[in-house]
Amino acid sequence: MSGTFVGMPAFPTAAKAALGDTQLRHNLSHATGVIRAKRSKLVAEVEENLGWEDLRLAGAAVKDRALRDLETNLVLLEERLSAAGATVHWARDAAEANAIVVAVAKQHAAEEVVKVKSMVTQEIGLNEALEAEGISAWETDLAEIIVQLGHDLPSHILVPAIHRNRAEIREIFIREMGLVGKPAPEGLTDEPAALAGAAREHLREKFLRAKVAVSGANFAVAETGTLVVVESEGNGRMCLTLPDVLVSVVGIEKVVPSWTELDPLLRLLPRSSTGERMNPYTSTWTGVTPGDGPQEVHVVLLDNGRTNALADEVGRQALRCIRCSACLNVCPVYERTGGHAYGSVYPGPIGAILNPLLKGTGDAQTDSLPYASSLCGACFEACPVRIDIPEVLVHLRSKVVDGHRDDTVSKLEAVAFKGAAYVLSDAKRLSLAERGSGLAGRVLSRFGRTTLPGGRRAAGRIPGPGAAKWTSARDLPAPPAESFRAWWKRTDGGTK
Amino acid sequence: MTTARDEILGRVRRALADVEPDREPVASPRLAERPHAEVVDLFAERVEDYRAIVERCTPAQLARKVGAAVPKGATVVVPAGLSVAVKGATVDDGTLTSADLDAIDVVVTDARVGIAETGTIVLDHTAGMGRRAITLVPDRHVCIVRTDQVVADVPDAVELLDPARPLTWISGPSATSDIELDRVEGVHGPRTLHVIIVG
Numbered sequence: 136m137s138g139t140f141v142g143m144p145a146f147p148t149a150a151k152a153a154l155g156d157t158q159l160r161h162n163l164s165h166a167t168g169v170i171r172a173k174r175s176k177l178v179a180e181v182e183e184n185l186g187w188e189d190l191r192l193a194g195a196a197v198k199d200r201a202l203r204d205l206e207t208n209l210v211l212l213e214e215r216l217s218a219a220g221a222t223v224h225w226a227r228d229a230a231e232a233n234a235i236v237v238a239v240a241k242q243h244a245a246e247e248v249v250k251v252k253s254m255v256t257q258e259i260g261l262n263e264a265l266e267a268e269g270i271s272a273w274e275t276d277l278a279e280i281i282v283q284l285g286h287d288l289p290s291h292i293l294v295p296a297i298h299r300n301r302a303e304i305r306e307i308f309i310r311e312m313g314l315v316g317k318p319a320p321e322g323l324t325d326e327p328a329a330l331a332g333a334a335r336e337h338l339r340e341k342f343l344r345a346k347v348a349v350s351g352a353n354f355a356v357a358e359t360g361t362l363v364v365v366e367s368e369g370n371g372r373m374c375l376t377l378p379d380v381l382v383s384v385v386g387i388e389k390v391v392p393s394w395t396e397l398d399p400l401l402r403l404l405p406r407s408s409t410g411e412r413m414n415p416y417t418s419t420w421t422g423v424t425p426g427d428g429p430q431e432v433h434v435v436l437l438d439n440g441r442t443n444a445l446a447d448e449v450g451r452q453a454l455r456c457i458r459c460s461a462c463l464n465v466c467p468v469y470e471r472t473g474g475h476a477y478g479s480v481y482p483g484p485i486g487a488i489l490n491p492l493l494k495g496t497g498d499a500q501t502d503s504l505p506y507a508s509s510l511c512g513a514c515f516e517a518c519p520v521r522i523d524i525p526e527v528l529v530h531l532r533s534k535v536v537d538g539h540r541d542d543t544v545s546k547l548e549a550v551a552f553k554g555a556a557y558v559l560s561d562a563k564r565l566s567l568a569e570r571g572s573g574l575a576g577r578v579l580s581r582f583g584r585t586t587l588p589g590g591r592r593a594a595g596r597i598p599g600p601g602a603a604k605w606t607s608a609r610d611l612p613a614p615p616a617e618s619f620r621a622w623w624k625r626t627d628g629g630t631k
Numbered sequence: 632m633t634t635a636r637d638e639i640l641g642r643v644r645r646a647l648a649d650v651e652p653d654r655e656p657v658a659s660p661r662l663a664e665r666p667h668a669e670v671v672d673l674f675a676e677r678v679e680d681y682r683a684i685v686e687r688c689t690p691a692q693l694a695r696k697v698g699a700a701v702p703k704g705a706t707v708v709v710p711a712g713l714s715v716a717v718k719g720a721t722v723d724d725g726t727l728t729s730a731d732l733d734a735i736d737v738v739v740t741d742a743r744v745g746i747a748e749t750g751t752i753v754l755d756h757t758a759g760m761g762r763r764a765i766t767l768v769p770d771r772h773v774c775i776v777r778t779d780q781v782v783a784d785v786p787d788a789v790e791l792l793d794p795a796r797p798l799t800w801i802s803g804p805s806a807t808s809d810i811e812l813d814r815v816e817g818v819h820g821p822r823t824l825h826v827i828i829v830g
Contacts, residue, residue, distance in 0.1 A: 162811070166811065166812045170812060184662060185661075185662055186660060189660040190659070193657055193658070193660060196657040197657045200652075200657060203650050203653050204653070204654075205643045205647065206643045206647070209639075209640065209643070210640070213636075224635075225634070225635040225639055226635055227635045227638055231635060277807045277810070277818060278807075294808070294809055294812065296809060296810075297812075300811060301811055304810055327810040327811065327813040327815045331809075331810070331818050339733070339819075342729075342819070343730055343733060359794040359795065367805070367806050367808070368807045368819050369818055369819035372799065372819070372820055373767065373819050373820075375763075376767055377767075377768075387639065394794045395786070395789055396657055397789060398659045398785050398786040399657070399660075401785055401789075402659075402749075402785050409808065412677065412680075412748065412802070413746075413750065413751045413802035415803050415804065415805055415820070416801060416802075416805070417798075417800035418797070418799055418800075420797045421794055421795050424756075424797050426725055427762035427764075427797060428763055428764075428797060438639045438642065442639065442642035442643055442646050443646075445643065445647065446642075448649065
């Protein structure tokens with residue numbers, strides 16, 4: 136019942152549409168601003184009595200250690216999970232993972248499952264796969280319900296409905312809740328507390344009757360076979376505790392080697408994501424506990440491109456990601472375009488590297504993502520596990536370009552650079568070009584449509600192949616009427 | 632036919648052909664030692680920051696404090712082995728269904744660990760805390776934490792806890808900021824968290 140990212144246009148096209156939506160830009164700038172302020176206050180608190188950088192280094196080291204010995208850790212995780220009464224499944228890709236979850240639900244003749252908010256189940260399109268088999272999948276996180284009931288797409292990792300304001304949410308609840316369960320109460324206002332109350336009532340009946348729950352996991356501890364879910368609302372606890380059967384889909388990069396090494400990650404994640412010292416609820420469980428919680432526990436270990444990313448020497452650091460979304464909140468590009476423009480459940484700077492790493496380059500939409508950045512580096516600075524996103528972006532850009540080296544028709548950019556090389560490699564050719572640009576400069580200073588800070592005139596949109604695209608979002612400053620070399624010659628280095 | 636397991640592990644092995652594993656566990660940074668009384672004060676302050684109700688009392692006052700934390704006429708469930716007697720409470724014997732629990736107003740439990748730096752309470756669901764469902768479905772959670780259970784920070788707690796047990800880490804009442812980043816206390820878990828620090 137929700138939308139799909141399949142067939143989304145490349146970033147520049149999608150971003151252009153998003154930039155025209157003033158309501159969206161207002162919602163985004165407010166929301167990212169609020170989280171940024173909360174986060175930086177807590178980072179400063181840790182900096183004062185412990186050292187935020189030391190904690191980041193420890194977090195990055197734990198994830199690196201897990202990934203560098205991934206095979207050992209996965210085999211150990213499987214062994215410990217099985218010993219604790221869980222059934223372990225392996226899935227090469229989305230289709231395999233979905234088939235496993237569908238089979239478990241069918242074994243229990245479940246017509247519906249309740250879901251904990253999970254990035255990985257969105258990545259594999261689990262809800263759609265369940266619905267195709269006649270099984271309803273109910274999202275239970277408030278923002279996810281807003282997205283699901285609104286037949287919409289998530290636009291942020293942590294706050295998927297960040298693009299919606301309270302009035303829009305009220306309308307969605309009034310229109311949709313009654314169609315799938317307990318309707319919104321009469322006279323529902325747009326107060327966040329009232330809207331949260333409506334969601335509580337609507338979902339409680341689903342929690343109390345659900346037989347099967349589906350979750351992801353924030354961490355999976357190899358040494359002990361323990362899964363960890365970090366959340367705020369208590370919907371996670373409901374799903375992890377009340378149903379008889381629990382299926383958790385876990386990306387293979389979620390593994391943490393030992394129990395005590397969870398520590399730096401548990402301290403980094405809430406501060407980086409919601410700007411809280413600790414999230415309201417963290418649940419950990421190890422297989423089945425007799426008499427407490429689900430008595431049938433399944434864990435699906437998923438690859439779905441993660442081993443592609445692991446094989447990339449520069450890109451593999453992206454697998455350290457703990458899905459906190461701090462990089463989204465500090466990104467000047469994300470703040471203006473929102474998450475939908477990235478065409479994936481993983482938006483923002485991390486999405487711009489994770490999608491090409493998981494899926495491979497070569498598709499126009501995926502290939503546009505490494506360019507969705509000004510390379511300002513704010514994301515690296517905010518990342519709690521020190522993923523050097525700009526480094527990976529540049530690396531992926533080179534891969535995208537390499538993919539076009541043998542094209543029979545060269546890209547305009549390649550033609551332009553070849554032309555530049557021809558001109559710049561010879562003094563005579565350069566001086567000729569400079570005379571031409573000086574002339575253009577004189578013309579533009581007269582007729583240029585905009586004035587840049589400092590008074591220099593600039594051209595507006597220039598027609599022509601390549602030029603039109605480049606200048607549609609950039610001002611082209613008028614070239615100086617005289618080049619540096621011409622000035623040097625005329626004044627003998629400024630002495631005449 | 633290769634199984635998914637073998638294929639994935641094979642891909643992992645090939646992807647990491649250039650990498651040496653690192654066998655040394657990572658030690659995480661620790662806060663400087665502080666007097667325990669300060670740690671307990673910080674715990675109380677940080678739990679309160681989440682808009683939970685926080686009270687402190689002596690062991691002799693505990694029964695009265697707990698009694699007062701239960702609203703008049705409210706139904707109460709307690710786990711077996713609770714450190715204090717609660718008048719009129721149903722002791723959970725594992726047979727209460729989720730729907731039964733939904734009709735109960737208050738749960739009173741002990742705790743396993745309190746974490747000062749983050750204002751967190753951890754339940755390991757042994758005696759005095761009971762199975763997970765009883766601290767989840769009722770709308771008010773009264774939780775008793777002894778001062779000697781309070782530790783400075785997360786690494787101290789992780790060391791004390793047994794991962795074989797299911798654990799619930801609680802930092803304030805259930806909350807959401809999903810609507811315009813406006814924090815609302817109380818979604819699906821207990822909407823009121825009442826912490827009594829004893830000792």
